[in-house]
Amino acid sequence: MIREVTSREAWDEFVLAQAPNTFLHTWEWGQSQQADGEGLQYLGIFSDAGEQLAAALVLTIHAKRGIHYLIPHGPTMAAGVDPAEVLAELIAYLQPLAAADGALALRVAPLLESTDASQAVFKELGFKPAPLHVHAELTWVLDIPQSDDALLDGMRKTTRHAVKKAMNDGVATSIIPASEILDRFWPLYEGTGSRHGFVLYPRELIAEQLTQFADNDRVFGAVAQHGGKDVAAAIVFQYGQTCFYYHGASIQVERMSPTQLLQFEAIREARRRGATTYNFWGIAPDDQPNHPFAGITVFKKGFGGHAIDYMHAQDLPLAFGYKRLWLIEQWRRWRRGF
Incomplete structure (x- = not known):
């Protein structure tokens, strides 16, 4: 199950206990992005018994090329947790919200090392490589x-x-x-x-x-x-x-x-x-x-x-307008050379 995390203390207690972690998945990073006009959700993923399995900082990026959700260098997961299960829960939670938010895609910049196994997890869930990198990979x-x-x-x-x-x-x-x-x-x-x-x-x-x-x-x-x-x-x-x-x-x-x-x-x-x-x-x-x-x-x-x-950013299209977002970012990638 997924529920919002409402305090920095609760967020830090889980995220700081995991390895690796990153400043891009901190309470502070979310607040700075919200102050810049982006939407923000601090989500906790829990087992049926109430044990926290993962945390996902989800930003709603209001880009001119297209609104999309972004999980920067996350989600952060406890050791032994299956990334496929966490991602599937996040997809099920965010898909119904996409129409109201105008989100064209869910973009995940994972803090997972780039391996055939990690890439297969995203591919099987319908993700495709994003045209651009989001953060350092x-x-x-x-x-x-x-x-x-x-x-x-x-x-x-x-x-x-x-x-x-x-x-x-x-x-x-x-x-x-x-x-x-x-x-x-x-x-x-x-x-x-x-x-x-x-x-x-x-x-x-x-x-x-x-x-x-x-x-x-x-x-x-x-x-x-x-x-x-x-x-x-x-x-x-x-x-x-x-x-x-x-x-x-x-x-x-x-x-x-x-x-x-x-x-x-x-x-x-x-x-x-x-x-x-x-x-x-x-x-x-x-x-x-x-x-x-x-x-x-x-x-x-x-x-x-x-x-x-780390893995390249991955996109899960959520609306027909994603094609326009993809084309614009492909052009930007070509123009800047990477």
Whole structure:
């Protein structure tokens, strides 16, 4: 059976107890998306005996190309629970609501590793691969070592050199609270967007994310300065024992790269906060050298770690209008190159 979860405490009690988990399936993420105008449901899936089996944060995305439900990096399931049973219950619950909500599809971005078995579960339920990825699917993860020396030793030689050179060149790093990071991050972010030609997240949306995650001290900022001037910044979210590098920005500094030192400091802060894993977020596949993320992938892999390949987002069409949504997103995928 499915019923709504009405408190953050009850939501966290279940979701934090599962592995893996993600900041995209937190109470805070749902609240920040709702503040941005999206619909929101916190759903718990329970056995007949009342034991919670899974949790699903369901967003109603009001996109111009078509309204659809989205479950970001979820649903979160207890160990041993059959994903097919959880998904079938969610489909049965959401299908009757789709007409009233105007939802054309149920889109699930699963936190399941991409295997033949996991793909078969979705295919048998009528899902098809979404035209676009929603969130990071191929991610780069570092198990945080217990000492700075071990962290440095695990880096690629060029990354380690860049960290030490930035130190010697007078780059200073600091960890700052969520209440202060946005004013320092935003000018760098605008410059990064102009330099690389990507669309920025709205300032109001990032501000809301910071507000929500700051409530339980689940976000921090890191800033690098050179000559008294901010040259790089990062916003890192934490959920449980994992910290996620989600927003980053920098300016070009001649003969110096402050971003490696900035990440070194962010990883050290994650360790101080009790995290055991640092998630660098999305990377490009090895066989796509022209992928837009190819450059940042080289940077992230320089710190050591390993890749986790999660399933591509899956769509279950719920209305005839899904075909239009699919065509528009296919065109967008072609235009942006991935």
